[in-house]
Amino acid sequence: MMWRDHKIPLIVIAVLLLGNVFFFFTYRVQYQSRLTDLDTRLEDAQRRLQEAQRSRAAAEQLLASYDKVRADLQNLYDERWSTQARRFTLLFEEVKRLATASHFDPRSFGFSRTESTQSSTKDTGIGSTAVSVAFTVQGSYEQMRRLINLLELSNQFIIIDGLGLASASDTKSLTMNIRLKTLFRDPAAPIAGRPNQQL
Numbered sequence: 497m498m499w500r501d502h503k504i505p506l507i508v509i510a511v512l513l514l515g516n517v518f519f520f521f522t523y524r525v526q527y528q529s530r531l532t533d534l535d536t537r538l539e540d541a542q543r544r545l546q547e548a549q550r551s552r553a554a555a556e557q558l559l560a561s562y563d564k565v566r567a568d569l570q571n572l573y574d575e576r577w578s579t580q581a582r583r584f585t586l587l588f589e590e591v592k593r594l595a596t597a598s599h600f601d602p603r604s605f606g607f608s609r610t611e612s613t614q615s616s617t618k619d620t621g622i623g624s625t626a627v628s629v630a631f632t633v634q635g636s637y638e639q640m641r642r643l644i645n646l647l648e649l650s651n652q653f654i655i656i657d658g659l660g661l662a663s664a665s666d667t668k669s670l671t672m673n674i675r676l677k678t679l680f681r682d683p684a685a686p687i688a689g690r691p692n693q694q695l
Contacts, residue, residue: 573681580625580680583652587678590652591629598643600633624682628657630675640672653678 575583588605595602608628633643640661647654660673 580627583680584627587652587654588629590650591631591647591654591676594646594650595631595633595643597646598633598635598639600635600639600643602631602633604631606630625680626677627680628675628677630673632671632673634669634671636668637670640670643672643674647676 592602606629610626633640644656644659647656655677656674657677658675662671663669664671
């Protein structure tokens with residue numbers, strides 16, 4: 497009987513309870529949908545971040561490779577293919593040092609110089625000069641092989657352009673005429689032809 501006396505407050509409480517239950521389940525469904533949507537967006541964002549990080553790592557590696565190639569080209573341009581005034585003395589000293597290391601003592605050297613007329617160098621605006629160095633040595637076959645090997649392994653830009661061998665019938669000594677060739681960059685070459693040209 498007590499509920500009859502408190503009928504209105506109990507009805508209000510029941511309505512509020514039903515409203516809260518309805519709101520709770522409705523909100524939970526909507527909230528769960530939002531959570532699922534946020535989780536999906538988070539996964540997409542993480543995937544895009546990983547792809548961006550991989551792309552950045554690949555780009556950094558590519559940039560490092562490019563910087564190394566550019567530095568190597570600059571070194572080749574400035575050191576290995578430098579002008580005659582800058583590199584000829586070093587080249588001549590290297591040839592003499594290698595001959596001495598092979599136990600040869602060349603008495604005389606011959607030099608010749610020719611200007612490059614190749615169209616490939618004219619197209620790029622970079623001229624070159626070819627210089628030949630010729631000398632004669634006498635010694636054993638092992639000494640000859642050692643000298644040729646040292647010339648091929650040299651850090652200088654040296655091309656073995658010609659070899660001539662002769663032997664005396666009364667001795668085991670060989671005579672070798674050797675002609676080396678190298679290229680020098682034209683000192684009047686325009687700066688625009690340099691490999692490290694900044695765009």
